[in-house]
Amino acid sequence: MRKRLGLVAAALLSLLVPMLIAAAPAHAAVGLRVSGTRIVEANGNAFVMRGVSHAHTWYTSQTGSFSAIKSLRANTVRVVLSGGRWPANGASDVANVVSLCRQNRLICVLENHDTTGYGEQSGAYTLDQAVTYWSSVRSALTGTEDFIVINIGNEPYGNNSVSAWTSATTSAISRMRGLGFQHLLMVDAPNWGQDWQFTMRDNAQAVFNADTQRNTVFSIHMYGVFDTAAEITAYLGAFQTAGLPLVIGEFGHNHSDGNPDEDTIMAQAQSRGVGYIGWSWSGNGGGVEYLDMVTNFNAASLTSWGQRIFNGANGIAQTSREATFFGGGSTDTTAPTTPGTPSAAGVTSSGATLTWSASTDSGGSGLAGYNVYREQGATDPLLGQSTTNSITLTGLSASTQYQVYVRARDGANNLSGNSATTTFTTTSGGGGGGGCTAAGTVQNQWSGGYVVQPVTVTNTGSSATTGWTVTFTLPAGHTITGSWNATLTTSGQTVTARSLGYNGTLASGASAGFGFQAGRPSGDTATAGSYTCAAS
Template structure:
């Protein structure tokens, strides 16, 4: 009996010792991390990239782009860097980029562009050289794992010797970890990022296994190869079936190698909960200038591609959610209050200044800014964004009526309900058909007044065939009638258009209309200014 107890005790002791010496997982990911097919923040919240690329290495002075991209509601920016193929971005510059990412509450994917088209394009760097670059700037990245992702090398192989991609990528990941990088790593496909030979797709598990932290995400670039819905869904299906994380690291609405199906790309990304990053903010050249989302880095000058990716169906504005890391892990779902109706001033042929009563936010994330949209419908274009309750719009069309509204947004990405519509009309462009309008108060009494005439003068050098006059009624005033014009009212904004018989006005000539207004007793205000546009 005693012997048996001794053996049992010895066995128990042996078990306890073996349990104590079994090492705990030594390579658990910190910060942003992979979980199956998903990306999680350090606090466990899911994060889905909605962003754009910014060509920082060629436009290092355009640091305002980070704030401007954020203002259009992106939660991610992919930043182009170089270690020597172009002017190098040293550790000091990278540290500044990191600061801009943090300051503007953006998850940043930092990518080394030197590797683009290796094996096919002269001057391209190897992935091993890319790792050398990351080693040289590591000091700028220490402790940034919560909001920085390292994209080891952009499109690291062209269409030559593509089979070498698997070993080269695995080795690059191994070296990054041996250097002490704990960041989430991103690896691009070969075939100029489009993987049309399926090298990345078929070898992704091998590459994933090379990461001791199990924290590598794969990036596919979707251009002309992905011009049908079937090709897009089949590729995404393959990674989903394999249980591996994938993001659409670049895509466009058009390309020299074909016409990508951007509608399916964006819709599938949203329905599957995977990230997408469009190419690119501004500064494209070499025949792909059409891929600029804004003109000359001006956030108020969205191109058609910019309108599509930011404000279209399944676009960034509708589907982006800020990383909760920037709000202390909170899950704010409270929308800001509705902003006031915008008022237009300083109207020209191509611009106007709008102001409105500010919103408030009680959700804890704070007001991040406002977006100004044209009209109300399912695909309203974004005209501009602001961090205060005022914005100056540019690039408008002369002699055009605009109906606009404002939405507030907070730091967590919540949007307010839309403000009431405001209406204004830009003035005529050039000298061929401008106009002015001036009104005379003909008579007034305690409860109202008559403005007659409102004189419309053609200030151009040629005749016009139509005109529109807009004006704002003071608070509490109501339009009671009008004559010699077709009039509509939206809130306190009145739009008067020529009748069928007085739209044609010769150069330097005039015509007129009139209206009557009721007002509260004792109120002596009258309409004081008018805006005229030709048509």
């Protein structure tokens, strides 16, 4: 009898299964979604994040940053929000942020910063509290799944109680889905986002499976923990091998905990189709001001880090593609015409003005900007953000030959050929009672390295400078591993630091600062060194 019942049950099941399969509707994407290791749009087109973070919660008046970030060709901005640990961003403010994202054709990753360093940093919120915040602003997010990603909580654990990350993250995802959020969700790693204990890596599959929509992407923050190519490739490779989606949700070119290998981070992200979001646009404090990409929220005043991430190899300008949701799927493949040969005028010891005949574009996208390159031994991307046909270069070295060429980019990211090259030599400068001094301070040190910041340059002359050059000698075995607010070159142990366009002009008595990170042999003493300064 028991055997007969089993056969009947099996027969019924064989009838029910095809009926259930036939009745189930095909799954339709609501908006941005996970597909294997990739993020795709609702139409199935792959989308790779190329963007930066903007600290909106502390700088709510800097709404122009959205268009400025877009002007430098980013396709994504990660927006810092708070539910009360810092100035709170309520539903009306979030609605305005959402509007700015759409107006500027940016995919926006909205992140709750309140959770930063939970378990180690006083005042940090739990992930559960972060979900409560998202619930409070849900009205501003309804219907935004095509261009808004919700990063539930930034760096939700410090280095304490890290084992709780898996259950807390799983619970947060479940609550978000229970509240009706259908957005692509992003979850940060513990260990201040760097996952050096591999808690997120080793539990990612379980967390992903807990999302009823299977629509969660994991975010790793790469700073000092990721200072070698081997560490970077191993971590990214682990997620690709597991078939799980990952983005580099934060990274920098330098940090107090070590020197991240930003070149490998960006190259690997590009070769693997992994998104990256650099930290951060502007307004950093607390000793990490060198992570500002622009000075005072001004897109025309890129720092060395800003130049690197926007205009460098595998950078945003080179690799970013606008989401097709905004019309970025244009079929325009026609490159703009080659711009005219630049002409140099107003050449001084530290600058020159270049003009050229404008490019034209017949592909329908319209010109998006020009990239101006200068060569001084090696190619150095200088600018790529506007459709002007002239530019004034500053911060050049006296008595130095420069070669400059121009290329144009259209709205579909097609590049023209290079213009013919113009060569000019800056003047020798001098005169006017110029002079300067420089002095440095060791800010931080650890086994194998140290940070000197600031190196303060002061104009001691009677007239304004247009640029400055500082030279110093490192002890034997010490090497430069990073720098900010100056261009550094080395010859043996001699280091030369040159001002940038935004900090070379100093009134009499005024000062500017730069910094650098150096490696040292074990047991050696960190040293600020002595400096020789020359002004032009």
